[in-house]
Amino acid sequence: LTRDSASPGDEIAVTGSLGCSAGGLRMMSEGLSFDSDTAGHLARAHNRPVARVPEGMALGRSGVVTAMDISDGLLDDLGKLCTASGVAGRINSDRVPIDDVLRSAFPDDCLRLALTGGEDYELLFTAPAGVISRACESLNVPVSVIGEVLEGPPKVTVLDEHGDALQLDAGGWDHFR
Numbered sequence: 001l002t003r004d005s006a007s008p009g010d011e012i013a014v015t016g017s018l019g020c021s022a023g024g025l026r027m028m029s030e031g032l033s034f035d036s037d038t039a040g041h042l043a044r045a046h047n048r049p050v051a052r053v054p055e056g057m058a059l060g061r062s063g064v065v066t067a068m069d070i071s072d073g074l075l076d077d078l079g080k081l082c083t084a085s086g087v088a089g090r091i092n093s094d095r096v097p098i099d100d101v102l103r104s105a106f107p108d109d110c111l112r113l114a115l116t117g118g119e120d121y122e123l124l125f126t127a128p129a130g131v132i133s134r135a136c137e138s139l140n141v142p143v144s145v146i147g148e149v150l151e152g153p154p155k156v157t158v159l160d161e162h163g164d165a166l167q168l169d170a171g172g173w174d175h176f177r
Contacts, residue, residue, distance in 0.1 A: 001060055001067040001125075006085035010066070010126040010149040015052055015141045017099040018074055020045030022117020023106055034105055041101045049121040055139050059125055062135035067125035073118045075156055075168065081124065083154040091147030094161045115158065115168060 024046030026032070027039065034042070051069065059067055066085065070077050074096070082089045096114050103110045126149050127135065136143045158166045 001056060001065060003066065003068050003081045003084035006066045006081060006087050006089075006126040006149045008087060008149055008151040009128065011129055011132045011145045012078070012089055012091060012124070012126050012147040012149060013132055013135075013143050013145045014070065014074070014097065014122050014124050015055055015139065015143055016120070016122040017097040017102070017114075017142070018070065018120050018122060019102045019110060019114030019117050020099050021049055021119040021121075022046075022073075022113040023102045023110075025117070025119075026113070027105070038101055038105050041099075042105065045099075046119065049119055051121045052123045052141070055141055056123055058138045059123065059135050062138045063131040064125050064127045064135050066127065067123055070120050070122045070124050071118055073116045074124065075115050075158070076118070077124055078156050079154070081126070082149075082156060085149075086154065088150040088152035088154060089147060089156045090150055090159065091156070092159050092161075093166060095144055095146040097142065097144040097146075112168070 020042055024042035027042050068077055078089050093111055098110050098114045106113060158168055160166050
């Protein structure tokens with residue numbers, strides 16, 4: 001699985017839900033209090049992420065060739081994938097899978113945490129719709145199609161529920177900054 005083979009017309013998909021690791025880090029670093037179930041869920045997401053290795057192997061067997069883990073944040077990692085492939089990406093904010101616990105704990109900031117928070121280790125992948133459907137059937141985790149690959153210079157655009165572009169900081173983690 002590589003980052004450099006996304007093509008215009010491919011769908012953009014992710015496994016699982018996003019943002020809980022960032023929510024857990026924020027909870028711990030800011031000393032926020034939540035009920036024990038919420039606190040435990042967010043802390044586990046940050047301290048014990050589960051790499052989707054078997055799922056990545058299943059994606060490859062299903063015909064997916066473009067994939068990477070989301071370790072530096074969805075926007076940052078999708079930007080890397082688009083740059084490597086020489087394409088643009090457009091995602092719909094209302095399709096980004098946000099965990100209910102994260103949504104409850106951070107109702108005003110859950111989208112930003114899901115888009116820019118890192119270390120969820122979910123998989124980001126692109127493929128034609130038929131390959132995505134076949135891949136979904138082979139996985140034991142939820143998959144969300146969140147957008148599409150477009151022709152154009154490497155850039156990621158996030159649309160709100162009305163189709164308007166959101167202005168967001170890229171966020172994520174830059175290892176060389």
